Amino acid sequence: MENTLKKPPIIRPPHYNLWVTVFVVFILLIIGSFYYSTQRIEYIWRWNRMPIYFAYLDIVKITSEIDGEVDDITLDGKDAHITVKGMGESETYTVPAKGVYVEDGELISPGDILATYEKWKPGLLIIGLWVTLELSLMATIFGVIIGVVGGLARISSNPAFRWTVMIYVELIRGSPLMVQIIIWYFVLGTVINDILSTYGLGRLSAFWYGVASLSCFAGAYVTEIVRAGIQSIHRGQTEAARSLGMTYAQSMRYIILPQALRSILPPLAGQFISLIKDSSLLGIIAIREVTKAAREAVTASLQPFELYIMLLLLYLVLTFSLSMFVQYLERRTAIK
Amino acid sequence: MIDVKHIHKTFYVPGEVKALVDVSASIEPGEVVVVCGPSGSGKSTFLRCLNRLERADSGHIIIDGIDVLHPKTNINKVRAEVGMVFQSFNLFPHKTVFENIALAQHVVRKRSKKECAKKTAFLLDKVGISDKSAAYPDNLSGGQQQRVAIARALAMDPKVMLFDEPTSALDPEMIGEVLEVMKKLAQEGMTMVVVTHEMGFAREVADRIIFMDAGGIVEVGPPEHFFTNPEHERTKLFLNQIL
Ligand SMILES: Nc1ncnc2c1ncn2[C@@H]1O[C@H](COP(=O)(O)OP(=O)(O)O)[C@@H](O)[C@H]1O
Ligand SMILES: [Mg+2]
Numbered sequence: 001m002e003n004t005l006k007k008p009p010i011i012r013p014p015h016y017n018l019w020v021t022v023f024v025v026f027i028l029l030i031i032g033s034f035y036y037s038t039q040r041i042e043y044i045w046r047w048n049r050m051p052i053y054f055a056y057l058d059i060v061k062i063t064s065e066i067d068g069e070v071d072d073i074t075l076d077g078k079d080a081h082i083t084v085k086g087m088g089e090s091e092t093y094t095v096p097a098k099g100v101y102v103e104d105g106e107l108i109s110p111g112d113i114l115a116t117y118e119k120w121k122p123g124l125l126i127i128g129l130w131v132t133l134e135l136s137l138m139a140t141i142f143g144v145i146i147g148v149v150g151g152l153a154r155i156s157s158n159p160a161f162r163w164t165v166m167i168y169v170e171l172i173r174g175s176p177l178m179v180q181i182i183i184w185y186f187v188l189g190t191v192i193n194d195i196l197s198t199y200g201l202g203r204l205s206a207f208w209y210g211v212a213s214l215s216c217f218a219g220a221y222v223t224e225i226v227r228a229g230i231q232s233i234h235r236g237q238t239e240a241a242r243s244l245g246m247t248y249a250q251s252m253r254y255i256i257l258p259q260a261l262r263s264i265l266p267p268l269a270g271q272f273i274s275l276i277k278d279s280s281l282l283g284i285i286a287i288r289e290v291t292k293a294a295r296e297a298v299t300a301s302l303q304p305f306e307l308y309i310m311l312l313l314l315y316l317v318l319t320f321s322l323s324m325f326v327q328y329l330e331r332r333t334a335i336k
Numbered sequence: 337m338i339d340v341k342h343i344h345k346t347f348y349v350p351g352e353v354k355a356l357v358d359v360s361a362s363i364e365p366g367e368v369v370v371v372c373g374p375s376g377s378g379k380s381t382f383l384r385c386l387n388r389l390e391r392a393d394s395g396h397i398i399i400d401g402i403d404v405l406h407p408k409t410n411i412n413k414v415r416a417e418v419g420m421v422f423q424s425f426n427l428f429p430h431k432t433v434f435e436n437i438a439l440a441q442h443v444v445r446k447r448s449k450k451e452c453a454k455k456t457a458f459l460l461d462k463v464g465i466s467d468k469s470a471a472y473p474d475n476l477s478g479g480q481q482q483r484v485a486i487a488r489a490l491a492m493d494p495k496v497m498l499f500d501e502p503t504s505a506l507d508p509e510m511i512g513e514v515l516e517v518m519k520k521l522a523q524e525g526m527t528m529v530v531v532t533h534e535m536g537f538a539r540e541v542a543d544r545i546i547f548m549d550a551g552g553i554v555e556v557g558p559p560e561h562f563f564t565n566p567e568h569e570r571t572k573l574f575l576n577q578i579l
Contacts, residue, residue, distance in 0.1 A: 246440060254439060259429070
């Protein structure tokens with residue numbers, strides 16, 4: 001007998017198509033009325049100005065360093081060598097042939113343009129996005145390290161470990177991240193940089209205090225996630241491992257943590273998605289992450305609507321790709 | 337081989353539960369001792385004190401000349417010599433059958449990968465599940481899981497094996513296959529302490545039977561004596577209930 005794979009019929013509620021239409025109209029109405037309102041306040045949309053905040057063609061100028069005259073211009077394929085000869089000195093500059101700006105024999109003062117060329121440069125938003133990524137990535141790494149150590153200390157029988165971690169977690173979870181960032185930069189940062197300079201060491205930049213505040217913040221939440229993950233593993237697993245002669249560390253490493261990882265992963269992903277969003281607060285200590293970059297771009301361009309909408313979309317792209325990646329990881333670590 | 341002298345163990349849960357009260361016992365090399373008694377009489381606690389999964393409050397436990405309760409004793413060394421099989425198997429669900437048996441050989445006994453593989457194959461054959469080497473524990477029947485657990489414990493080449501109700505969580509039709517493996521082990525001369533309600537096994541395999549009640553050892557004796565001519569009222573009562 002023929003056995004074809006039939007998909008089960010999709011059962012739809014009554015008036016399904018009608019409600020789909022209602023939904024589409026509703027969304028269009030919201031967007032439309034928003035657009036209409038902006039027209040009422042005479043906002044001029046200039047989406048065409050937005051690409052420069054992602055990347056733009058910069059004109060790079062090659063200037064002379066010495067006083068003199070152009071002695072020689074030789075072409076060499078796509079390049080040109082310009083030799084400037086002054087009193088007792090001579091310099092040769094290699095520049096793109098297309099952009100040569102001077103002629104043989106021209107008089108040159110220091111700072112005069114010899115040639116120009118064009119180069120693609122990342123725009124303000126992309127630079128900011130990169131900083132946001134760097135911040136989030138480092139805070140994720142340090143946050144996981146703090147969280148694993150903290151989670152293990154939290155379930156330890158040693159009261160010094162346990163209580164220290166309990167205070168840490170309460171302190172972080174009970175106060176706003178904004179306040180923590182301010183304290184890291186303006187209180188701890190001042191003290192640490194003072195101490196560093198008395199030993200003749202360089203200052204730490206705001207970026208590192210940003211990483212520290214985010215890592216500490218995430219670390220506290222990860223500690224709780226790791227603790228819950230470990231405690232979700234049945235006691236019999238530890239007992240079986242220890243009864244074979246494994247040390248505490250070995251049973252954690254080979255038996256408990258790999259199993260805990262599966263229940264840890266989903267909340268951990270949620271934590272790091274919030275971390276990306278929370279990093280937007282770091283603008284207050286003058287770290288030019290993507291939100292701060294967008295605000296600067298607004299000051300310069302006076303196009304707040306487009307820039308802030310794009311900012312929103314950029315965050316969505318980041319968080320959405322992260323959650324996709326985590327779903328992939330979850331599928332990989334699922335027990336066969 | 338095992339010498340237990342006057343151990344006590346009290347749990348505070350928050351009330352006081354005296355799980356073991358002045359328990360002493362001695363087990364010779366190659367001996368098979370069955371521990372039985374009503375639920376809550378302290379059988380598991382007794383067994384778990386032997387490899388210090390529970391720490392006895394006082395008394396002495398000497399295994400193969402080593403003082404288990406001494407603070408300077410490296411308990412991991414002792415445990416490597418004392419295999420344990422649990423009622424609920426406690427296999428590692430994220431590892432294959434092969435890895436379950438090979439892991440501790442590698443990280444505790446420091447055997448090479450090749451030695452581990454050889455030993456694991458030998459043991460899988462011994463407990464009769466060579467074909468399940470690559471399977472995960474969740475895909476095995478209860479009887480198969482418990483046989484893997486026995487192989488896992490044997491992989492350390494222990495001097496003593498402790499069994500805590502190894503067949504109590506099994507469907508009746510799988511009890512036989514596990515007892516068969518244990519019987520074979522006993523015949524090979526393994527020193528075994530077995531908590532079980534399988535009186536048939538006790539009668540056939542045990543050299544001695546320990547009867548426990550209310551945290552204490554009530555009666556000790558060879559099976560013939562134990563089943564036909566028990567001395568204590570409580571032992572008779574217990575035997576009447578389960579036979
Ligand atoms: N970890 C524990 N915490 C508190 N009480 C326990 C613990 N383990 C055992 N007990 C108590 O000790 C007594 C003896 O238990 P157990 O040794 O498991 O008995 P058995 O194995 O003979 O059924 C019981 O009353 C039990 O409730
Ligand atoms: Mg028990």
